[in-house]
Amino acid sequence: MFFAGDNWAGAAPEIVEAVAREAARFGNAYGDSPIDREVEAHFSEIFERDVAVFLVGTGSAANALALAGVNRPGGVVFCHRESHIVEDECGGVEFLTGGARLIGLDGPVGKLVPVALSAAISRYAPGFVHSGQPMAVSITQMTEAGGIYSPAEIQDVSRAAKERDLPLHMDGARFANALVHLGVSPAEMTWKAGVDILSFGGTKNGCIGAEALVFFDPQRATDAPYLRKRAGQLFSKSRFIAAQFAAYFHDGLWLELARHSNGMADRLRAGLAAAPHAREAWPTHGNEVFAVLRRADAERLRRAGAFFHDWAEPRSAELGLAADEVLVRLVAAFATRPQDVDAFLRELGA
């Protein structure tokens, strides 16, 4: 009963097999092998336009390099205050940008509110050197709180960014989960809605470790090869990342894996709705569920072998938790089995 994170899951067999096939042969190092090229081309196909793609090892690296690639001195990034770049990367953006600043904004379920974003940006008067200069807006799709932007919502955020010519970055650590939920195309969820740079995540959705930095305007990517290299993110055996993505995209595996995760989360949601002493803390989509449980239930579940994290502030005050209740996060992964969900719900008394 592993619900602690989609990063706790292993890797899909198809991914492992692709790695094994690649392991058995020689190939060019440092991203110059045929499979590296193929995968780059595949990204362009998937996104229906020529994109510049840079394979990297972690989502944190993708995020920090994305923003480093568009940074300017005194650069300020506008993002959600619960976003991964704010809460979970130990200042990676600040580090790899040489000292950019993140302005964390509020908004429901981890989503930026365009009008609040505009207001925050407008506090930085153009040319007023003392406060720094806005350099990017960053959103997460799906968000850390289980929210999913519709393409129209992304467009609205993009519009607020574009008023000041700011590029829009999307942290797509759970890109596939959002995509299959929305039922739109990758292009519709990104550049057609105004996204300029994407951290495209494969790791959380069944890869061993495969992330890609995607620039929808390759012109913007001139410095990216150097940034990636000097950040220690150009893998000598880069083709093992490429092989993962090749398998990931083959026959729509990535969408299938995400559909499965989302489905398992739906099963959890349904069970929670039926449970007498538990409830969803707020409505979510995709593969993350936030639940209010009785503390005793949470403890019993853990003793029974369930893994999941307590979820700390900031939202908890608004949820009206009773003294004996806790807020927890339950994440379904590609490897989550229906019987594990059912066992969890059974143990919960649902």
Add this chain to the structure above:
Amino acid sequence: MFFAGDNWAGAAPEIVEAVAREAARFGNAYGDSPIDREVEAHFSEIFERDVAVFLVGTGSAANALALAGVNRPGGVVFCHRESHIVEDECGGVEFLTGGARLIGLDGPVGKLVPVALSAAISRYAPGFVHSGQPMAVSITQMTEAGGIYSPAEIQDVSRAAKERDLPLHMDGARFANALVHLGVSPAEMTWKAGVDILSFGGTKNGCIGAEALVFFDPQRATDAPYLRKRAGQLFSKSRFIAAQFAAYFHDGLWLELARHSNGMADRLRAGLAAAPHAREAWPTHGNEVFAVLRRADAERLRRAGAFFHDWAEPRSAELGLAADEVLVRLVAAFATRPQDVDAFLRELGA
């Protein structure tokens, strides 16, 4: 006939199997799984003392984080001018240290000369703020030019470093190749000879992508977890790196792989010695061979499917190359087969 680099080889089957096993189960993310802990303990066993270990994705990252971990403002690193950190990492050390400086020294086959090192360090008068302050010495074992330091030679370099209390870093991208050549223990080749920090490489010797940053004095590693994390080098599925190392160390696989590579290089050396129109450019050990070939031979070999790199300066002038000769680097890997070496030599006319 792949002799372009040990990074061109795939991965050993035992490594792939370990990854496949890990793929089939859930486990803690971000380096907290049982196999992460086991591998950390294994490092301490191998080195015969308690070490602090940090798994990372690339050797460049290990090198840069090693030096970032001991940097001070105005920090200066003394290293060989042909070293990987100088020539091949796009300024990764400068980037992740926030602007340290590398002083590249000369020396035969990529090895530092202790007396020259002392002289270089002594140019920095203690407390003289204008020129910066020495912060580390870095050596490569085996070197980029196929040289291998004996433990006594490492000790001599260490002594020069310790005169000014400088930590000694070893870039061990080809650690195993040097180790089996010398026939000493990992402890003898490192901390017993004065090495303080080690970039321990697995990738070039049969791993998919597995590198470790090792501090022989764990006290020195206080900041390393934060540095690794904010550099985007803490892998969420870190246990896949751990699994590689577990297999790598199991039953001495790592030594066996290195012995094989070195043996294949020896086979090449023997063939070159017997060849009428080719020769070793300078004596090497381990799995790298530098050869002087007739240009026509090199071209014919490439047409016949051999992969190898021309090797540029700085040594070429001293080698007395004829106008129709070229200097090339030939690297044997764990996956190099005797028949490939023989085919290469046959094609060369040896």
Add this chain to the structure above:
Amino acid sequence: MFFAGDNWAGAAPEIVEAVAREAARFGNAYGDSPIDREVEAHFSEIFERDVAVFLVGTGSAANALALAGVNRPGGVVFCHRESHIVEDECGGVEFLTGGARLIGLDGPVGKLVPVALSAAISRYAPGFVHSGQPMAVSITQMTEAGGIYSPAEIQDVSRAAKERDLPLHMDGARFANALVHLGVSPAEMTWKAGVDILSFGGTKNGCIGAEALVFFDPQRATDAPYLRKRAGQLFSKSRFIAAQFAAYFHDGLWLELARHSNGMADRLRAGLAAAPHAREAWPTHGNEVFAVLRRADAERLRRAGAFFHDWAEPRSAELGLAADEVLVRLVAAFATRPQDVDAFLRELGA
């Protein structure tokens, strides 16, 4: 009628004379002249203990270097959200620390609230690598909003910092104004109350450009000389900064200048209290006054030659401004004359 900033004032005649005297002779460059040494000794006298002093050119530099001197990877600084390092230095701290993060907290008149500070720090669990690590607390004395911490209040902030072994930094751009208001000793307002590092400002209080970075524990200042130098803040003719401070401290000039500024601000406050259509926005001490004026009055004053800045959020909502009112900041300086204050008040209709 210059009330736009204490930085708009020129320099005290005694300061200029000291510079002129120094101009007429030769002296050691780069901080090694006798007057540099004397001034360093004078700082130790003033603070009643051996301090390490580094003269620099700007307050922003002093602040950023102070925090860079104690930074650690993933470092987080807790400060007021209206503080100069947050609002007015274009990310100087982030830049010179190589990417530290500022957490801006709320609190009345620019002052940190110890309990809120403790709560903010406690969000960073020791050893939890994902969110970074607290590295310092920074306060401003007097604050940007005209607040002045009593020594006891500083002690309370310090206690919250020390619970997690965080050094306490004080941005003392208006150190003298706070000091003479409180009537305490420099030691009582700093290290005796728990301050570890001080940006000691002279520029706003009658110097041409003289700032000092003061470490109350010289052990902590080992790296500071290198940081200052490489940040371009070691002045070759450093003795001109030293000469300013020598005159500044001579016969208590610095206290006299600050008393004058504070007195001029008091005169303003008294006038505002008596004015029918103007009021102090909130109670302040020292040389800054925040006033609510009728927009028409503000415009008329400016036409009459008065200089002052509108003061933007965040406090304005709480002030109950009428639609025809504006919030402005009025700063008195060492060179402000009573007749200018009176002329201003007269023009205001007070």
Add this chain to the structure above:
Amino acid sequence: MFFAGDNWAGAAPEIVEAVAREAARFGNAYGDSPIDREVEAHFSEIFERDVAVFLVGTGSAANALALAGVNRPGGVVFCHRESHIVEDECGGVEFLTGGARLIGLDGPVGKLVPVALSAAISRYAPGFVHSGQPMAVSITQMTEAGGIYSPAEIQDVSRAAKERDLPLHMDGARFANALVHLGVSPAEMTWKAGVDILSFGGTKNGCIGAEALVFFDPQRATDAPYLRKRAGQLFSKSRFIAAQFAAYFHDGLWLELARHSNGMADRLRAGLAAAPHAREAWPTHGNEVFAVLRRADAERLRRAGAFFHDWAEPRSAELGLAADEVLVRLVAAFATRPQDVDAFLRELGA
């Protein structure tokens, strides 16, 4: 007898008077005062084209910000190995660029040799990510070793830089000394000869502390205001730097001061030529003289009150110094008096 450095001199009376005048009045802070604007305009006049000017406090800051303003990831600067940015700024360029690398080249009297420069640049193949990317060439005029580039020589260096589209930076700490020696216009010595960015020094030539960063193409200066601000180099009382420059330029004071310094150095050179046991180490122009003295003479001079520095390697080996000889640097300043030169020479036995 002060010959230790032009930074040991005080400041010209006209400069001090200008500061005193400015001290007596109020004026806009942070570079927005009328005199700031006037001085900016004056720079454009002097250079006969519209330039972007940024006043800063030190030459090190000007140099580092100049190069930071044109840096790219993995950026490499080509400069002389004896240049100030290499030898004397504690890695300031590396710091403020976030980790650029300086490649120090050899050449007579501190001057770059165009063919060697081209060769060094050509080692960096375009698009080859491993070694980084050339980003600028930096020269010093006059050099640290007393050399002066003719405009034609600057043009040759510029041509080598422009082959790879690299901007040419000039460290003009002793700009005026070179200018009056050459008898050309500021435009001829800079942008007409291919210089793109200039660190224009006033401090060494009679100012208290006045340096300017000049971009001959203002388009290139978009980021400079933010870089200057966040590096702590935007002075709140910037108008005191402006006032120095106003006086410096007034009636050609700057040229007169430099002519005086150069003349004093000429007087020294003449004396050395006539001295039986001393000689110029190599031919120089401008205000620096390098002399070979008998050690006993040097010691006697110091006892008699002369200040000058021994000059360390790297050139000393080539000079054929006898065992009892030393190499020293003698620098004349605006305040050097003929009688001091004569006393020095007399003491030397010339």
